[in-house]
Each structure stands twice: as structure tokens, then as C-alpha cells.
Amino acid sequence: MNRYIRPGRLAVHIALILYTIIAIGPILLIVLNAFKTRRAIFADPLGFPDARTFTTIGFDQVFAKSDFGLYFINSLTITVVSLGLIVLIGAMAAWALTEYRFRGNTLISLYLAIGIMVPIRLGSVSILRMMVELNLVNTLTALILVYVAQGLPLAVLILSEFIQQIPKDLRDAARCDGVSEYRIFGSIILPLIRPAIATVAVFTMVPIWNDLWFPLILSPGDGKQTVTLGVQQFIGQYVTDWNAVLASLTLAIAPILVLYLLFSRYLVRGLTAGAVK
Amino acid sequence: MADVSIHGLAKSFGPVDILRDINLTVEDGEFVVFVGPSGCGKSTLLRIIAGLESVSAGEIRIGGRRVNELPPADRKIAMVFQSYALYPHMSVYKNMAFGLKFAKTDKAEADRRVRQAAEILKLSALLDRKPRELSGGQRQRVAIGRAIVRKPSVFLFDEPLSNLDAALRVNTRIEIAKLHQELGATMIYVTHDQVEAMTLASKIVVLNHGRIEQVGAPLDLYRRPCNVFVAGFIGSPRMNFIKGEVRGISNQSVTIGFAGAEMKVDLSGKDLAVGDMVTVGIRPEHMAEQGADAIALEGRVDAVERLGEASYVYMKLASQDDVVVRAPGEAHIAAGDLFKAYFSPRSTHVFDAEGRSLRMDVKP
Numbered sequence: 001m002n003r004y005i006r007p008g009r010l011a012v013h014i015a016l017i018l019y020t021i022i023a024i025g026p027i028l029l030i031v032l033n034a035f036k037t038r039r040a041i042f043a044d045p046l047g048f049p050d051a052r053t054f055t056t057i058g059f060d061q062v063f064a065k066s067d068f069g070l071y072f073i074n075s076l077t078i079t080v081v082s083l084g085l086i087v088l089i090g091a092m093a094a095w096a097l098t099e100y101r102f103r104g105n106t107l108i109s110l111y112l113a114i115g116i117m118v119p120i121r122l123g124s125v126s127i128l129r130m131m132v133e134l135n136l137v138n139t140l141t142a143l144i145l146v147y148v149a150q151g152l153p154l155a156v157l158i159l160s161e162f163i164q165q166i167p168k169d170l171r172d173a174a175r176c177d178g179v180s181e182y183r184i185f186g187s188i189i190l191p192l193i194r195p196a197i198a199t200v201a202v203f204t205m206v207p208i209w210n211d212l213w214f215p216l217i218l219s220p221g222d223g224k225q226t227v228t229l230g231v232q233q234f235i236g237q238y239v240t241d242w243n244a245v246l247a248s249l250t251l252a253i254a255p256i257l258v259l260y261l262l263f264s265r266y267l268v269r270g271l272t273a274g275a276v277k
Numbered sequence: 278m279a280d281v282s283i284h285g286l287a288k289s290f291g292p293v294d295i296l297r298d299i300n301l302t303v304e305d306g307e308f309v310v311f312v313g314p315s316g317c318g319k320s321t322l323l324r325i326i327a328g329l330e331s332v333s334a335g336e337i338r339i340g341g342r343r344v345n346e347l348p349p350a351d352r353k354i355a356m357v358f359q360s361y362a363l364y365p366h367m368s369v370y371k372n373m374a375f376g377l378k379f380a381k382t383d384k385a386e387a388d389r390r391v392r393q394a395a396e397i398l399k400l401s402a403l404l405d406r407k408p409r410e411l412s413g414g415q416r417q418r419v420a421i422g423r424a425i426v427r428k429p430s431v432f433l434f435d436e437p438l439s440n441l442d443a444a445l446r447v448n449t450r451i452e453i454a455k456l457h458q459e460l461g462a463t464m465i466y467v468t469h470d471q472v473e474a475m476t477l478a479s480k481i482v483v484l485n486h487g488r489i490e491q492v493g494a495p496l497d498l499y500r501r502p503c504n505v506f507v508a509g510f511i512g513s514p515r516m517n518f519i520k521g522e523v524r525g526i527s528n529q530s531v532t533i534g535f536a537g538a539e540m541k542v543d544l545s546g547k548d549l550a551v552g553d554m555v556t557v558g559i560r561p562e563h564m565a566e567q568g569a570d571a572i573a574l575e576g577r578v579d580a581v582e583r584l585g586e587a588s589y590v591y592m593k594l595a596s597q598d599d600v601v602v603r604a605p606g607e608a609h610i611a612a613g614d615l616f617k618a619y620f621s622p623r624s625t626h627v628f629d630a631e632g633r634s635l636r637m638d639v640k641p
Binding site: 170183191 | 376
């Protein structure tokens with residue numbers, strides 16, 4: 001069969017392949033070098049580990065010298081709890097703002113829109129002051145609160161957009177069926193915006209997991225460090241333990257990858273097909 | 278089972294009046310159709326009865342009980358939506374059983390009702406399918422099934438057939454009529470299609486601009502429309518309207534001149550004066566190629582639509598009025614011909630300058 005590939009398509013694919021290489025390259029480099037000896041990392045950074053250069057010393061270092069398991073659980077707790085709160089509160093707020101007309105509706109929407117435009121880091125000093133006053137420094141709660149605030153505006157925006165696309169008749173049908181407003185939200189709206197929730201989850205999860213700034217200023221000690229902060233202890237002013245840094249980074253990629261794969265299953269549209277003609 | 282009565286109902290969205298002064302009684306077990314052009318407020322009226330919209334004034338009673346303040350679920354109604362509004366993530370079975378879960382129906386009873394409804398609607402084989410795997414007609418039946426299982430006192434249909442293709446529409450129309458006979462429930466049905474209204478209704482409510490124009494049995498509205506709007510809306514093709522003038526008034530009849538012809542009709546002339554403008558209405562099916570003791574209108578044929586069993590002749594009179602005549606299917610008429618249409622004065626309708634019918638047997 002003579003398959004003709006249009007030049008436009010070809011160009012798109014070339015661009016996408018290039019982008020993939022650029023995006024995956026550094027990650028691949030980290031994973032590769034995490035399994036190499038220090039000498040091999042510097043001698044041949046792009047080479048695959050072979051029998052001579054293969055080592056897991058970095059991982060041993062990470063587990064021996066630091067409380068990596070704890071950091072890991074801290075990061076995971078913060079990410080999962082923040083994500084859960086953002087999705088739940090965001091979806092509820094989006095539902096309320098799109099479904100009900102009430103006084104202050106526009107004002108709240110505007111307020112949330114401003115949250116997208118103004119970076120939360122501008123408020124670092126006052127946030128720190130507030131946390132000190134609330135006695136929340138060096139707690140995971142402090143970080144969770146900040147991340148929920150950081151993630152909510154975008155979540156509400158995206159979810160409102162999706163909720164608006166759900167046919168109004170569905171809600172009316174449920175109301176005729178005697179379903180309470182909470183159950184309409186839980187049994188009809190939430191299942192139908194699953195793709196949107198996955199999108200929001202992916203968008204908010206990565207920055208939270210990767211964040212260094214807020215862990216550094218809000219909970220730098222007391223065994224409340226996150227993975228990103230924990231890695232820093234291997235980066236010294238004079239000596240950097242590259243084996244350990246790369247090993248801990250490799251370990252840090254794993255959970256976010258799993259979460260991503262979990263959510264990307266739902267990053268498929270067309271879930272409402274068949275609801276209405 | 279229940280009757281629905283609406284008293285002095287009005288609805289406005291901000292400064293816009295959607296419905297004004299609606300008074301209506303729907304008897305128990307009646308099949309009432311709300312019909313009117315789009316934007317006339319018929320769907321809003323249905324949604325108000327369902328409890329999905331609030332009222333600005335007036336009262337609604339279902340089964341003698343005031344329901345103004347009750348949420349939809351407590352009104353003992355079930356609604357079938359134009360878009361079907363099936364829950365896309367639930368199977369057919371769950372779609373039908375979903376409402377029962379919240380009505381605290383016990384599981385065995387709910388299951389029995391769903392299976393029975395599926396039986397009636399020929400959905401038994403499809404209970405495990407998702408809505409997206411069904412055809413339009415099947416989806417429509419699921420939507421009806423969802424209404425049936427709740428055993429409502431009043432069924433509300435919001436243009437349920439308008440998303441179906443022509444053949445399926447006729448089928449489903451008959452199914453709905455059968456369903457009404459079987460269940461004997463009160464049904465209120467909204468449509469813009471006057472054929473649906475004529476075929477299904479035991480009572481038609483014609484709405485226009487948020488007002489009820491006329492209420493009556495289908496043939497009553499067809500024979501005795503109370504104004505120009507109803508006359509034009511009921512019947513297909515539309516009734517022909519020709520401007521006329523009162524030429525003479527006697528005890529029991531009025532002489533009207535129009536489009537070069539003159540006829541004497543039995544009307545009460547007490548509100549008329551010689552020289553008043555009137556509108557004469559004649560249905561296309563009441564005109565023919567020949568006729569004794571009949572009035573004739575002559576015009577040139579613009580177009581002929583052949584439907585097989587009939588041909589619709591579109592002609593233009595010398596007075597520039599357009600007239601449609603229903604001729605036999607095999608009539609030898611072509612565009613450009615001169616055509617003479619005969620009709621009896623008894624089959625005409627006469628409306629005054631405000632559009633109200635002047636016939637004595639018409640009650641608004």
C-alpha cells in the first residue's frame with residue numbers, strides 16, 4: 001500500500017520528537033548517572049553504566065546518611081493531602097460558582113482569578129509571619145495550607161469550565177428524581193468531570209512535589225523536610241556527593257511518575273458522550 | 278393520580294415577562310399538550326409545574342395540594358427531557374433505578390419496577406448498556422422508563438420527540454399514546470409541532486407570547502379557532518388569510534367582500550359596521566377545483582407540491598394575496614396555470630380587526 005505522509009504531519013512529528021528528547025533527556029541523564037561511580041559520572045556523563053562502572057553506592061549513601069524514608073513520606077503526605085483538598089474544595093467551589101446565582105458570585109470569581117495572576121511567593125514574608133504566629137512553622141500543615149491556596153484558583157477555573165459543559169438537563173433530571181444537591185454533586189457532577197480532575201491533579205501535583213521554596217522557609221527542620229529539601233544536604237559548599245544527589249533525585253521521580261500514570265488514565269475526553277444528543 | 282390546577286400564574290425574568298395570567302386546569306388522567314411557537318413560554322410553564330423554575334405570582338396545585346414551595350421530588354411528577362438527560366456514566370438499569378434509591382423504595386420493589394418498565398418499553402435486553410451505546414430511540418425509551426418507575430401522578434414531557442428522525446418520531450408518538458392509555462396517568466406534553474399536539478392530546482393549550490390563546494379538544498381548535506393566531510397555528514398547511522371588508526349587515530348574516538369576491542356568512546353583526554376591516558380565513562383542505570353553490574377565487578399558480586395523496590397548489594390572486602389549495606394528488610395543474618379554487622362560505626372563518634373570531638359558536 002502506498003502510504004503518503006503529508007509534509008505538515010511530518011514536521012509536526014519531528015517537532016514533537018525533538019521536544020520529547022529535550023524533555024526526557026535530563027531525566028534519563030539523572031537516572032543513568034545514579035547507577036554509575038563518581039569517576040564514571042565525570043568521565044562519561046552520557047554513557048550507560050556497564051559492569052565496571054555500575055554501582056548503587058549513591059542509594060546506599062542516601063539511605064545511610066539521611067532520613068530519606070521520612071522525607072519521602074513527608075513529600076507524599078503533603079502532595080496527596082494538598083491534592084485531595086484542592087480537588088475537593090475546587091470542585092465544590094466551581095460547582096457553586098457555576099450552578100447557583102447568588103450575591104457576590106462575580107466578586108468571588110474575580111478574587112479567584114486574581115489568585116492565578118499573582119504569584120503566591122510574593123507573599124512569602126507575610127506567610128512566614130502568619131505561620132509563626134499560628135505556631136505552624138516546621139509542620140506539614142503549614143505547607144499543605146500554602147499549597148492548597150496556591151492550587152485552588154487554577155483548579156476552580158478549569159473545573160468551572162468543565163462543569164459548565166455538563167448539560168443542565170442532567171441536573172434538572174436528577175432534581176426531578178429527588179436527588180439532593182450534595183448527591184447531585186457527588187454522584188453526577190464528580191464522575192462526569194473526572195477528566196478535568198485528572199488534568200487539575202497533574203497540573204497541581206508536579207509543582208507541589210518539586211517545590212523547594214516553601215519547605216525551605218516554612219519547615220526546614222524537625223524531621224519535616226521534603227525530598228527536595230532533603231537532597232540539598234548532599235550539595236555542599238565545597239563537596240557535592242553527586243552519587244547521592246542523583247540517587248535521591250531518581251527516587252524522587254518515581255512516585256510522581258506513578259501518580260501521573262494513575263491520573264493520565266482519565267485524561268481522556270468524551271466521558272459525557274451519550275448523555276444528550 | 279392527580280389533577281393539576283394553575284391559578285393566576287405569572288413568571289418574569291428580570292423585566293421580561295415570560296408568562297402572564299395563566300389559568301388552567303388539567304383533569305386527572307388527561308393528556309394535555311402545550312403548543313406554541315418557540316419562545317412562547319410553553320417549556321417554562323412545564324418547568325414551573327415540575328418545580329425547576331419558581332413563579333413570580335400565582336398558585337399551582339397538584340392533586341389539590343399547593344406545590345409552589347415544594348421541590349420537584351415532592352411534587353409526584355416525573356419529567357422526560359428533550360435531550361433525554363440520561364446519566365452517561367450509569368447503565369440503563371442504574372439510570373432507571375437511580376431516582377428510586379432516593380425515594381426510599383426497597384431494593385426488591387425497585388428491581389421489580391425497573392424490570393417491568395423495561396418490559397413495557399422493550400429495553401430488557403439493554404439494561405447493562407451505557408447510554409452512549411444506545412440509539413436515539415432507545416435513549417428516549419430509557420428516559421421514559423426512568424419516569425415510569427417513579428410511579429408519578431403527573432408525567433411531564435418536554436419536546437421528547439424533537440431529536441428523533443421522522444419515522445421514529447411517528448412510532449414513538451404512538452408508543453406514548455399507548456402508554457397513556459395503559460397507565461391512565463395525567464400527562465402534560467410540550468411541543469411546537471401541531472401534528473403531535475393534534476394526535477396525542479385530549480386537550481390542547483395554545484400559547485403565544487406568554488399567554489394562553491385557547492384551550493380545547495384538538496378538533497374544537499381546528500373547527501372553531503377563537504383568533505387568527507390559533508387558526509394559523511392549528512392545521513397544516515396553514516390556513517389562508519385574506520383581508521376583507523364588511524359590505525352589508527342583516528339580522529343573521531354579514532356580507533363580506535374580499536379579493537374580488539363577495540360572500541354572505543352567518544355571523545352576528547352587532548359589533549360590526551359597514552366598512553369595517555375583517556380577515557377571512559379558509560383552510561387549504563376546504564377549497565377544491567370545483568363546487569356548486571360555492572364562491573371562487575381565481576389566481577395564477579406559483580408552484581405545485583406533490584405529496585402523492587394530495588397536491589398543494591400555491592397561487593397568487595389578482596389582489597396579491599397568496600393562497601394554498603389542497604388539490605387531489607393527480608390534479609393536472611402546473612406552475613403558471615390559471616386556477617380557480619371553490620369553497621363554501623360555511624367553511625370560512627371571519628376575524629375582526631383585532632384578530633378575534635366573529636363566529637357565533639366560538640367560545641374563547
